[in-house]
Amino acid sequence: MPxxxxxRSSATGSIERRSGCAACVLVNRSVFKDLDPESLEYLGAHxxxxxxxxxxxxxxxxxxxGGLHCVSTGTVGLRRLDERGNSxxxxxxxxxxxxxxxxxxxxxDHLTSCEALGPSHVCYLEQSTIDTLLSRRPALASxxxxxxxxxxxKAYQAIFQNAVMSNRGRFVHLLTILAERHGTAHGxxxxxxxxxxxxxxxxxxxxxxxETLSRIISRLExxxxxxxxxxxxxxxxxxxxxxxxEVAGHA
Amino acid sequence: MPxxxxxRSSATGSIERRSGCAACVLVNRSVFKDLDPESLEYLGAHxxxxxxxxxxxxxxxxxxxGGLHCVSTGTVGLRRLDERGNSxxxxxxxxxxxxxxxxxxxxxDHLTSCEALGPSHVCYLEQSTIDTLLSRRPALASxxxxxxxxxxxKAYQAIFQNAVMSNRGRFVHLLTILAERHGTAHGxxxxxxxxxxxxxxxxxxxxxxxETLSRIISRLExxxxxxxxxxxxxxxxxxxxxxxxEVAGHA
DNA sequence: CGGGGGTTTGAGTCCGTTCAAAATACGTGG
DNA sequence: CCACGTATTTTGAACGGACTCAAACCCCCG
Numbered sequence: 001m002p003x004x005x006x007x008r009s010s011a012t013g014s015i016e017r018r019s020g021c022a023a024c025v026l027v028n029r030s031v032f033k034d035l036d037p038e039s040l041e042y043l044g045a046h047x048x049x050x051x052x053x054x055x056x057x058x059x060x061x062x063x064x065x066g067g068l069h070c071v072s073t074g075t076v077g078l079r080r081l082d083e084r085g086n087s088x089x090x091x092x093x094x095x096x097x098x099x100x101x102x103x104x105x106x107x108x109d110h111l112t113s114c115e116a117l118g119p120s121h122v123c124y125l126e127q128s129t130i131d132t133l134l135s136r137r138p139a140l141a142s143x144x145x146x147x148x149x150x151x152x153x154k155a156y157q158a159i160f161q162n163a164v165m166s167n168r169g170r171f172v173h174l175l176t177i178l179a180e181r182h183g184t185a186h187g188x189x190x191x192x193x194x195x196x197x198x199x200x201x202x203x204x205x206x207x208x209x210x211e212t213l214s215r216i217i218s219r220l221e222x223x224x225x226x227x228x229x230x231x232x233x234x235x236x237x238x239x240x241x242x243x244x245x246e247v248a249g250h251a
Numbered sequence: 252m253p254x255x256x257x258x259r260s261s262a263t264g265s266i267e268r269r270s271g272c273a274a275c276v277l278v279n280r281s282v283f284k285d286l287d288p289e290s291l292e293y294l295g296a297h298x299x300x301x302x303x304x305x306x307x308x309x310x311x312x313x314x315x316x317g318g319l320h321c322v323s324t325g326t327v328g329l330r331r332l333d334e335r336g337n338s339x340x341x342x343x344x345x346x347x348x349x350x351x352x353x354x355x356x357x358x359x360d361h362l363t364s365c366e367a368l369g370p371s372h373v374c375y376l377e378q379s380t381i382d383t384l385l386s387r388r389p390a391l392a393s394x395x396x397x398x399x400x401x402x403x404x405k406a407y408q409a410i411f412q413n414a415v416m417s418n419r420g421r422f423v424h425l426l427t428i429l430a431e432r433h434g435t436a437h438g439x440x441x442x443x444x445x446x447x448x449x450x451x452x453x454x455x456x457x458x459x460x461x462e463t464l465s466r467i468i469s470r471l472e473x474x475x476x477x478x479x480x481x482x483x484x485x486x487x488x489x490x491x492x493x494x495x496x497e498v499a500g501h502a
Numbered sequence: 503c504g505g506g507g508g509t510t511t512g513a514g515t516c517c518g519t520t521c522a523a524a525a526t527a528c529g530t531g532g
Numbered sequence: 533c534c535a536c537g538t539a540t541t542t543t544g545a546a547c548g549g550a551c552t553c554a555a556a557c558c559c560c561c562g
Binding site: 090142145146148150152160162163206207 | 331333337339341342352353356357362363385386389392393395396397399400401402403404406407408409410411413414415455456457458
């Protein structure tokens, strides 16, 4: 059972300086962003904050959902599995993102599992805490609604692009997104990206096999669009990548 | 501009017998299902109900979103297009389903277009009407939240299946879903389905070309799993279809 | 009877998958 | 620090599937 840090305000990380969730909320743009100080205080007093190492499981498919998770630092992934061992990384979540809200709202067991992709901190909020806050602050429900509809739009966009783009186009598109999140830009417009995922998970995100992804990567290198070395990618320029994912028809 | 029927309670259809949305709400399970009679009355008084013929557009991508649409009768489709003429049918909606709520919640123009797939009735509710109701009945926000999270779960499930299943598996799966909605069961376990879509849209829903879909259909007929004649499908038994979509690995 | 859209079929090519093996990176313990 | 075992990634070859382009077909409607 996660316990650890709790509400101690004199803890190590700089994020612990301020009590509760105030620090998170200020730097990020979570669903709690417009909450008043009193509610934030309440939230901070009732959260359980826990550290996760890469690969560690936050919750698993089939687990009962007793509340809401919220990413504080790091990167986590939502994964779905089936009986035959297929694994797909459905979504990546970053500080401020909520996790497990579908199951919480519907009072149902988790349909996806969640694991840390890098060193991360994830907070946990009991269902009762959220319910109390929702009844006291109706505006919070609107924020949740805004958040879920944004995610829904993203999901539909992903479905559309999966239907319309080629494997290569999908990967190039994924690469540009990852570059924005995990890349550092250099003066000459080139970027260096440290991917938070292995080949298998990258392949699952574009709906193909890791062998196929390897060949796609080879071709990208042959075209001079990127150089791959393990999880490190060097991209001379994002422009041709974006152009590629725009044009890339179905085959 | 849609106008027409409005609040007249002595109109033609049987659904018009009861005033307002009460009839819709009772038979279906819309987001308004648990609303009190007074609110339903308010809703019914402020809705604009309109009839659509097959192919007619309810709203289009880029249109400003001034409120919420709700399917009353029939079947409608949500479609997304891109610059190069690609068209994907993202979702089908049935009586009780809400449309355009993402754009309404986010106060943004529509990202998808919506058109009637068969003869349909769709109601329109002004943003202000929904806002008033939301402020008077906070429980309505919870219902919306439940609805959007359900749709989000469906979307993720679709992404997962697109990533994991073959074209044939995806189509068989789609076929079983359409059979449940649009099929009539016979005594011997066979079903007759009248598809509400043409081949092109069917193909777009599984992310392939209509030529490829034609060949998939040929193979299904060769396997004796279904007989196709235009938009009419006869399915001897759903059992082998379900088994097929379970097993069908990626290729 | 002649469009015109939608659907099916055909041939060729490319792409993606499978199975298998080699190469590389990684973590552990000696 | 190196050796080792393990997991991941890359590459190869063969097969099947899917895409493109194109033509024929069908059906509904004017």
